[in-house]
Amino acid sequence: MARIHIESLSKEYQRKLCERKLKAQTIESLAASISKKYLQKKRALKKAALLCVFITLLLAVMTFFAPTASAGSRDAFLFSFFIVIFIEVLILLLTYAVICRIPRQFSKCLKTGYPELGIKYGYEQIVSGSLAEPKCSRQLPFSMGIEDIFRLKDSDDIVVVGFVHGLIRKGSAVHIIDKNDPSKGHGVAVVTAIELANKKRVLEVADCVAALRLKDGNKIKINLVPGMYLYRDVE
Numbered sequence: 001m002a003r004i005h006i007e008s009l010s011k012e013y014q015r016k017l018c019e020r021k022l023k024a025q026t027i028e029s030l031a032a033s034i035s036k037k038y039l040q041k042k043r044a045l046k047k048a049a050l051l052c053v054f055i056t057l058l059l060a061v062m063t064f065f066a067p068t069a070s071a072g073s074r075d076a077f078l079f080s081f082f083i084v085i086f087i088e089v090l091i092l093l094l095t096y097a098v099i100c101r102i103p104r105q106f107s108k109c110l111k112t113g114y115p116e117l118g119i120k121y122g123y124e125q126i127v128s129g130s131l132a133e134p135k136c137s138r139q140l141p142f143s144m145g146i147e148d149i150f151r152l153k154d155s156d157d158i159v160v161v162g163f164v165h166g167l168i169r170k171g172s173a174v175h176i177i178d179k180n181d182p183s184k185g186h187g188v189a190v191v192t193a194i195e196l197a198n199k200k201r202v203l204e205v206a207d208c209v210a211a212l213r214l215k216d217g218n219k220i221k222i223n224l225v226p227g228m229y230l231y232r233d234v235e
Helices: 010-018 025-065 071-099 102-114 115-121 123-128
Strands: 142-145 148-151 159-170 174-176 186-196 204-206 211-213 229-233
Touching: 010 102, 010 174, 025 071, 025 115, 025 142, 025 159, 025 204, 071 102, 102 115, 102 123, 115 123, 148 186, 148 211, 159 186, 159 229, 186 204
Parallel strands: none
Antiparallel strands: 142 159, 142 229, 148 159, 159 204, 159 211, 174 186, 174 229, 186 211
16 A cells, blocks of 8 residues: 655654754754745745646637537536646645645744743744745754764765764764874765665754764765764854
């Protein structure tokens, strides 16, 4: 049986929001990210709706004014035409409800754990698009002390494990330094995958233990060892 996947806010984020385990800066970044994705999907839905209207009207005109169309067939067509419109509107409304699912989940959890931030980062602000402005959608500082390292077979990538402070997304570049020996300089690598403790892969993670896969980690100019430090400045 075919299954329809409906995107939902990560259970990890829902739990941390309800239990007040996220920093204010992390909440701001999450709200901005959710708002940006909501606006992108809303724009795509508007384009789909306009396309449906155009195609439906075009087919209606072509059928209704066809030389072979009779009065009886036209009446039947009008009935079918309104049924099609009703189904299209229903599908579009259901799709919009799905698009609003994550903003509503975020807002609900925010009210539970951080009621004082509801006005600033709540549902109305997310769907209005005010949080998706460049000053709000930038990535926040991230840091992580490397607790363990795994070198992969047949790959120059390296997996580092530690507690993530702040928020990190797949595709972000991070700096690597050794605080105990700054003379080693620093390296730069790109995070190509993120995995939680339950081996679940995610696109972003905040304020929890995670494993980050660093592209070509074996090729950077400093040799990665536990105790080193990953960080990223505000963009």
